[in-house]
Structures are given as C-alpha cells and as structure tokens.
Amino acid sequence: MAKKITPRSKDYSRWYTEVIQRAELADYAPVKGCMVVRPYGYALWENIKEGLDRRFKATGHVNAYFPLFIPMSFLQKEAEHVEGFSPELAVVTHGGGKELEEPLVVRPTSETIIGHMYAQWVQSYRDLPILINQWANVVRWEMRTRLFLRTTEFLWQEGHTVHATYEEAQEETLRMLNVYADFAENDAAIPVIKGRKSESEKFAGADMSYTIEAMMGDRRALQAGTSHNLGQNFAKAFDIKYLDQNNELQYCWTTSWGVSWRILGAVIMVHGDDQGLILPPKLAPYQVVIVPIWRGEEERSQVLEAAVQVQAALEGVRVKLDDRDEYSPGWKFNEWELRGVPLRIEIGPRDVAQEQVVLARRDVAGPEGKSAVAMSELAQRVPQLLDTIQADLLARARKFQRDNTYEPTTYEELKEAVGKGFALAYWCGDAQCEAKVKDETKATIRCIPLDQGGIGPGHCVVCGKEASERAVFARAY
C-alpha cells in the first residue's frame, strides 16, 4: 500500500499538491511554472468545459478563435491594461531564425487583439450585440506558482462582447456572473458569493469587475470567475464604433468574462478530505466504480459476469469497471477513494447469490455510507443516489462556509475573523481602510456582495465612519 497523504490539518498546501499528483490529475512540467494535466484531470476539465459551454450557448454565445500572439503595441493602447499586465508578459523576439521587428506578446488575455478585430466587424447597430467566447491557453509569467491555481500557462475561456448601450453591457456582465454562479453551485457543488470588486482589485482596464468567491477547505477565499464591464475603455482604445439608428457614429460598450482551470483547484479544495478527492457527480470522469471481489477462478468468472451486467444496466451513467487482476479489492477501494469517485459498487460471490450489490458513498465514511441494493433496482437507485450526493456536497460546503463566516463590528474582531474564515463587515469605501487591512492582516476585500441581506447602513469596521455596504474580507489564493 502506498503511503498516506499528508492530512489537511498538518499541511494543507502539501495535502493539495499530494492529492493532485497521487490522483494523477496533474504533474509538474519541466518548464518553470507550467504544468501537465494528466488524462484524469483533463477528463474533469472536459466536464467543466462542457458545463460552461452549454450555458454560454444557451445564453446566445458562440465560440471563435483569435491568435496566440499579440503585437506589443496593442497592449499599450489601453493605459491601465498595459500597466496591469506588463510585469507578467512572455515575449517572442525571434521567429523563423530572425529577430522580429516588433516583439510579440503571448496573450495574457485577449481584449486587445479581439478589440482590433471587432473594430473591423462592427459597422452598424445591426451588427450588435457581438457575443463571442474563446477557449484558449494564456500565459502570465508568475513568480510563485501552484498547480491549477496559479501557473504560467493556463487554460481558460474568455468571453468578449460588444453592445450598443451601457445598460446592455451591464446586463451582459451580470448575466455571465450568474451563469458562473449557476455552474459553480449546480455542477461543481461550490457555494459562491457574487459581488463586485473594489477599485484596487478590479481588472486592469475595466470600469467594474464582478466576481464569484468561494471558501476553500482551509477557510481561505478563491476567486473562481470574474465578469467585467469594460465601459468604453477598449472601444475607445481600439476604435470600435457603430452607426446608430439615427445614422450617428457611437462608441460601443464592451464586456469580458473568464473562468480558468483554477476552478478545478476549487473542486479539489472545497470537497476533498484526508483520503483524497471527492468529486461532485456532475463533473466526475467516473461517477461509479465497480469493484468485483472474488477468490479463485470460479468465483472470478461468476462475479465478473455479474459486474458486466451491472455496468450494462447503468446506461447514461459514467461507470468504470475495475477488473484488474493484479490489484486486491482493498487496494482498489483506496485508489478510487483517492481519485474521488462518488459511488463505489462492491460485488462479491454472496452478493451475486442474493442478486444484490453494496453501494458505498465516497462522501459518507463508514457503514453509514453503505447500503445493499437489489440489482434489479440499480438503474433507478444509482442516478437518484448520485443526485443526493451532488446535493449533499453543496449543502455541506454551504454549511462550512456559513459556519466559518463572521460578522465583526470592531477592527479587533475583524483581525481575529480573517484569521479563521471570512469576515463580512461594513466598509466605508475608502482605499486607505482597505489597504490597512491588507497590510496588517494579509486579508483583502474579496468582494462587496450583490446581496447585502437587506440590512441598512452601519459603520466602517476600520475607521468607524458611515458605511452603506458590507464587504467580504478574507485571505485569498
């Protein structure tokens, strides 16, 4: 038996890395800050992509593909944008054996090159809105990297839309924030707080950034998706204009929104335990693993035959039959627990005789999570149980987030709160108060929640001045 994973309580960061490598989700690459996503991790990413892409298409978006390389001069057209991204750029200076006249940046995000194309495609109000998404790799030179959460190259999607009015752009910005929240809660079983970013935390070049923030297993925050109202900043920088109904030339309004494979890191940290991954059924590459149990050749053929029948009965469910002879059932139990398969089906000779199997839930340890079910009922019971597991994972994560969210009213309470979870506290809106908290506690304002819970104004937890809203303060990834 392989050695145990470091418990979360002992070293959370090490637990995270070990789970990823032992479950074969990903591996370090021989290039600084880059990683390799292994087949099991990529299958999980494919399910995440599918869940997001389906929602994008249902809200009227289409996919396209823009170039990896961006002329350096493009980035310089939007002042805040270039300032925000300059320190993180990877630059191609040579191509085809020659030095390039103008260096090319490997895209850190694509607002600039897409803006350049949109300026050519948009002529009149009839061309609007443009609702395009791109699945792509992007590169940001990172000093300190962590698998899935912060890597030099990462996979993501970036939506880029163009609208005739501010109102439509704002509506789109919030629509996609809601799409992200819907995916996070319903597919990834991750409860999120929807909110807007403070001025200091917003996207370089945006008028307003919105975010979904989630609480990880160590009570730190993770920004799991962002949606930006870019105002007319990029439209003016790239000259994206349209003729309106009165035949007058107007600047467009644009948005952008993105989710990366970082959300895969959130799935690991929100649900995992000391035995390894726990994957929500909707995203799990295998929703069910069948482990046959037998001794001797006679039992083997009998049990395997039943296992194959069970697999066939579970049409529409992603089932793995682990029929490897070279590993024991106990070894397989551990292996598939580590890899987070939501439901295990055990079949032994006695089960075959009784025409039943044993179901074992990954998310509920011990006898409580086990039940014997007649084979004839599996086709109905397994999908039901997967739905239950999906719902229970969300409920558990929601409870964990609630139990670890505090509502400090004094600065001392705030400092204590951000040491052990999220702090929901009044903030006057002053960047100095925000900076003070960050300097003294390492906690940042994750967002100002859109849902303020219907309570009225109060006093800033830092300076005591009047404050109309509460913000979420937390240490973050």
Added chain:
Amino acid sequence: MAKKITPRSKDYSRWYTEVIQRAELADYAPVKGCMVVRPYGYALWENIKEGLDRRFKATGHVNAYFPLFIPMSFLQKEAEHVEGFSPELAVVTHGGGKELEEPLVVRPTSETIIGHMYAQWVQSYRDLPILINQWANVVRWEMRTRLFLRTTEFLWQEGHTVHATYEEAQEETLRMLNVYADFAENDAAIPVIKGRKSESEKFAGADMSYTIEAMMGDRRALQAGTSHNLGQNFAKAFDIKYLDQNNELQYCWTTSWGVSWRILGAVIMVHGDDQGLILPPKLAPYQVVIVPIWRGEEERSQVLEAAVQVQAALEGVRVKLDDRDEYSPGWKFNEWELRGVPLRIEIGPRDVAQEQVVLARRDVAGPEGKSAVAMSELAQRVPQLLDTIQADLLARARKFQRDNTYEPTTYEELKEAVGKGFALAYWCGDAQCEAKVKDETKATIRCIPLDQGGIGPGHCVVCGKEASERAVFARAY
C-alpha cells in the same frame, strides 16, 4: 446584392480566400501569418473535433494537456527532429520583464516535451500502452501562408502513444491512419488515398510516416492527416524505458499522429462551387436553413408561425430559422448558398395553405434539386435527404478524383499527368528519381498507396528500372 465571388476557373486561389472571408469562416489577423477563426468557421471546427474525438475515445485514447513552451535543449535531443523544425521556430526570450536563461520554443509539435513526461510515467510493462491525445495550438513560422492550410499558429490534435513492441506501435500507427480515413470519408465526404510517405517526405524523427491524401477542386493534392511510427528514436532520445515481464529494461516504441484545421480547408476545396461553400451535412453548423417568404404583416405572422412549427418538428437536426425582416428571401438564398447550408426549406403563404414546404438542395442546382414535401413528412424526409446529400457529396468527390487520376507509363506522360491531376505511376524507390520529378514538374510523391490494386511489379516511370510499387505523384498544397 454583394458582388460575385471570383469563379474557380478564373483564379482558384482567390476563389478560396474570398469564400472563406465572405462566408465568415475566418479573417486575417493583424499578426503576420496568423488568422482569426470566426464563429461560423469555429462551429465547423467544433464538429470536426467532435467527429475525431469520438473516434479517438472509441479506440481507447484519452485526452491530456502538455505545456505550450518547450526548452530549446529538448528539441536538440533528437537530431533529425531539430533539423526539421529549427527553421520554423518561434522563440520566447523574455518572461516577466527578464531575459530567460534558456530560451523557450513555442511548440511546433510536442514529441519532445511529451517524451520527457512519458519517461517519468512509464516504469513497467503494466503502464503500457499509453494512448494520449492532445487538442492544442502549435506554431510554425511560415513564410508563405494561406488561410487554414498554412498559418503560423494553427489548431490541431496530436496523438502520442507508447508501446512495448514494434508490432504494437505499427498497429497503432495504421489504426489511427484508418481512423483519419474513416473520418475524412464518412464525416467530411472526402475520399482519401492511404499510403506511406517516401523517405524525403516523412516526419522529422519518424521511422515511417503514413498519410491520407485528398484531391482538391483544382486537382492538386492536400495532405489531410499523418500518422508516424517513431520507432525507438524518441524513446532513446528521452529515455522512455520499461521493465518487461522478465524484469529486463527495454526501450519503448512510440507513435504520433495529427490532424489540423487544414482539413477544414480541404472541406472548402473539395466540395465548394462558384456560389460558395457546400458543407457535408455531418459537419455543417446548420444542416437546414428555413427561409420564410411573405408580403405584408398578415402573411408574415402566418408564415413565421408555420416556420417555427417546422423548426420544432425537426428535432435532432441543426436548423437555422432566418426570420430577419431586413433582408429579402432572395438575399437570404444567396447568403446561405454562399455559407454552404446543405438544405434550404422555403415556406410561403401558398405552402402554408397546402401544408407543405419546398426543399432545395445546395449540392444540386436548379429545379432538379427542389422538391415539395408535406409538412407532416418532414421529420422523416429531412434526415433521409441529409444522408443522401452526404453520400452524394462523397460519390461526386470520388468520381472527380478518379476522373482526374492518370496512370502514366512514360516520363513524358507523367509530366503531362501531374499538370492536370494525380499520377499513379511506378517508382523504383530511388530518391534521385523522386527529386528529378520534383525539380522538373513541381510534383512530389504524395504517398505510396497501401492498396496497390493487386498488380505486380513494373518499371520506374522516371528511370525505367524495375519497380515493385506505384506511387502517387501530384502538385500539392
């Protein structure tokens, strides 16, 4: 009405570029040699991906993702490989504002970095085979570029597998060649010749390269997919070894195989006509477009209601209802012909009264391609007709290829043949004969067909010496 596309007979290359831009498949990017794939082109690419990915998974392959950047030193480990790719490399020399110690190459293909990882993942025969595919962008610095066919950056898939024996690697190489041919013929309706490459045309680092070659509308050849038996070349360069059943260390055998968005260019050139694209139903983003025809508000609501019902009746078919008021039916006919939608459904007030519609095939011009069909029969007839169109496109392309393939027996005949199509002719295997043809006619050996038609040996069409096989000579993209 927009101006006509340049006829193929007048300027094939211009026809190709105009169709792509006017049908909004793709556009030139502001970066030399790069292009933007627009939503309609990307939807086509998504269907191509889906058709290939399904076949990869059905043959036991899984997807993964490896880094974009490759240390320069990796490429140098396989001598032929680095020699083949050096002139085409894009090189990142700066990251995060600093010059890098070792320059990073933007992957032109991933044998090297994947080989490096495989060396770590493979320990024993139990770990074999490894059957991994990657969907990714790659970069090759090209001097002369052409939309989809040859671009500096392109999207593709690259399969990379590892095996215990030569025989298994060879079996895999041919399996994937057959998968490509199956996709080309059954989904893209493109007949292909399966064959092996000559020594001078094979992949840099391969022991043997196989290809599927197709004839374009201008009778030139296009290499639409390749599959390589890499022997032990990369295994030795990257130290990919396994312990066999006798506990002895052996070098592995590897393969790689790839298809890029270039096959989308083949779809355009094989099927398109002077009106624009003709898309095979299995790949078409819209298989059917409904064009309602009406005058005045009363007819409009009546006809649109029927059109919506027709759309609803065609469940499982990709249907576009073009209900735009600002364009005339005639304009829409031209538009969707240009964009290659396989089947058009016309509905006017008289059709509504008679509970019928008119179906018009994109691939059969004029009255012959039209038929009136009762609305009640559409759900059955439309899928049947789409199948017929799919089969007819393949048959037509097959006939075109056959009609333009010659079997020269003298060098003079060969020279004439490659000026007007494919030449299937005996070749002695000598590189000098191959080079002579290339120098004097611009035609290359596209492949030595796996299916030699059961005929015996003959005499080399160039030198007259004994030759055991025939090769396909053609001018190529």
